[in-house]
Amino acid sequence: MSDNLKIVALAGGVGGAKLADGLAQCLSSDQLTIIVNTGDDFNHLGLSISPDLDTVCYTLAGLANPQTGWGRKDESWRTLQEVKRLDGADWFNLGDLDLATHLVRTQRIQEGQTLSEITSDFCRRWGVDVPVYPMSDTPVRTFIHTKDGRRMPFQEYFVKEQCIPELTSIELMGIEKARAPEKALIALQQADCVIFCPSNPFVSIDPILAVPDIKHCIQNKKILAVSPLIGGKALKGPAAKMFRELGFDPNAAQVAKHYQSILSFFILDEKDKEQIPFIEGWGIICEAMNIFMPDRITRKRLARKVLSFLEKNI
């Protein structure tokens, strides 16, 4: 039956990219569409950088660095070393191969192409046949408001200050005017299920859901989320810390609760299966699986299990 399922997956960076890659290994390009957070996009050294889009595309293309999950494999850092020598901003890791993506994207944006056009062309050249779309063709910028009164652009919080400042709230500048790409909306309309990949709920999935067109489109859709937390910890990134700072226990059940009003299905790790009764008490059908994805094979295995679960329950 998964031959017929139509899926839209929403993804942020490293964790989301892994499940997206697993799904792409199981489904045809007619069945799967991936919509990626662009709230963490930013302008740096004059370049238009889309970190989550690049992580997803590099991962799908088999070009990603398997150690870090972000950036390119076989990367070198000659330009960045020279940037440092000139006292340029070297806190964001820009490898020599990765830089080409940002240079060409920047030029094409300045020439008037949309981010979704550029992404589709890059994917074609990288051999990615699953459609990948940015959540918006107009800029959305995530700002982190901190306890010490700062309003930090997301990458400065995330990379430069390594998520150390305590957060009080998250602002999505430009979200009211954000416009999802037409083809992403069509895919959402046709989807049997929308999958929230194991990405940070606050700064990866919520921004996508806050795009007005997307918010409208997913009403009445079956939604499945895969927990980004295992045993109360995020495998990568500040999700657990953010849960605490926003006043919640960092556990899988809190993730399900965060999405409660729209969620039909929830997948958590076997380590967290004692939380299933709470989550099912909120009317969410729940299953425990091994959701750790250290390599391509485990990504595919998890994707297949998630799809089997959907076939049974949808």
Next chain:
Amino acid sequence: MSDNLKIVALAGGVGGAKLADGLAQCLSSDQLTIIVNTGDDFNHLGLSISPDLDTVCYTLAGLANPQTGWGRKDESWRTLQEVKRLDGADWFNLGDLDLATHLVRTQRIQEGQTLSEITSDFCRRWGVDVPVYPMSDTPVRTFIHTKDGRRMPFQEYFVKEQCIPELTSIELMGIEKARAPEKALIALQQADCVIFCPSNPFVSIDPILAVPDIKHCIQNKKILAVSPLIGGKALKGPAAKMFRELGFDPNAAQVAKHYQSILSFFILDEKDKEQIPFIEGWGIICEAMNIFMPDRITRKRLARKVLSFLEKNI
């Protein structure tokens, strides 16, 4: 006496950079100031690129590629290869080390720094102690008008189309509003002599002379030019071809004639010494030297001879 001479050298790219480097080997940083053409600056892949400034600074810093004269020694091309893979504009040679210069410059320009501030800071970090200034802190853009009716940005003519289109005229967009850096003007006011390095008269020296402040400042100055042509040929670049297309014989005397109204002294190659009588007939004191500069030692040797000539004749 050359201990007291104050010199301002005007330079374009490779040829000009060589004599500038020779002068920098002979004179202290109090005695020499270099003003560089920025008419061939352009925006490419989102970056603010200043090819002549970089060639001069890399040359003075000992960072230039000795084979080409432009770009960096020990350069690599990983980013450009990836740009090509993404069908990005790869006709302008951007090496991995060179890219850092453009990235940091672009960010600082976007932050509001002037090109002269940025250049001074780069020079300090590269160990260049001679003051180097762009001719203007506001953009000037050279366009080449061609016989087939095109108006080509200079780098597209120069690099992308390798100077093949026949030129009819040269336009300096933004020249009326160009403002030379204050410190460059002070150096000009204090200079005993202004040296035109062996650069293309039309697209390297003329743009500098066309900056209104500079034009005003060099009136009544002693000016010495070194021919960019030897035996009727340019060692590099399209100078000889441009002379022909603009209706002149490409020879040293025509270079002197081009500058005739402002020129006191002219240095040409020994191969061209039979042209001295014509040039002296125009009231220009002229001497033949070996002006070929294949390496750092010959640059210094020529600079020393030029300075001795000035001491005798100024």
